[in-house]
């Protein structure tokens with residue numbers, strides 16, 4: 001990324017990242033974090049909810065995928081076949097697919113952590129349920145409609161009682177596209193003691209409402225275009 005000012009080496013993060021994750025990011029060719037990554041990853045790992053306002057191309061994807069992978073990797077009681085540890089909600093099939101691709105790059109380093117893409121379109125709900133039973137994913141990445149469908153079906157077999165992390169990616173677009181009800185429905189099905197991260201390019205009134213409904217004392221991280229060239233993001237309480 002040409003415009004991003006490096007924001008520190010991955011090895012310097014506190015709490016420390018696992019060797020498998022350090023090896024994965026190094027294989028991806030990333031020696032330093034971007035400002036959004038150095039801001040969001042430690043907070044998420046320290047069990048804070050985060051609201052991240054960051055422009056496109058700031059490196060948001062790894063800033064939520066890495067804490068998700070760390071939390072699942074570090075669990076003492078491993079997730080049971082029907083249990084999922086994290087859900088990422090994205091407004092479009094393309095974006096969800098892109099996140100799934102980035103997550104796949106970690107697979108050689110963390111082969112026991114599996115994920116499933118739930119976006120509708122090419123697969124029916126029945127097929128997605130069959131894949132869930134076969135793959136036993138730990139992480140679900142999807143669009144609101146199909147995620148809501150599979151979570152609301154008893155026969156879907158998805159157990160969210162151990163879920164630790166929910167991510168709402170491109171949250172401004174999720175609301176613009178009319179997914180508010182679906183998001184509220186999904187959130188109502190998830191454990192309250194989870195961590196939630198909301199990522200968005202802009203903060204609108206509707207988003208403040210969603211933050212109030214779905215997040216607990218979140219820390220806000222703002223990364224503007226000038227931060228990408230000048231370095232550093234700001235942190236302020238979001239509420």
Ligand SMILES: Nc1ncnc2c1ncn2[C@@H]1O[C@H](COP(=O)(O)OP(=O)(O)OP(=O)(O)O)[C@@H](O)[C@H]1O
Pocket residue numbers: 001030031032033034037054055056057058059060061062
């Ligand atoms: N630490 C890093 N160092 C260099 N490049 C990185 C780093 N992290 C991510 N990238 C690259 O930066 C690009 C943008 O990252 P990412 O897709 O996460 O950003 P984004 O903010 O989600 O953007 P978009 O809104 O376009 O999805 C990707 O090509 C990614 O591979």
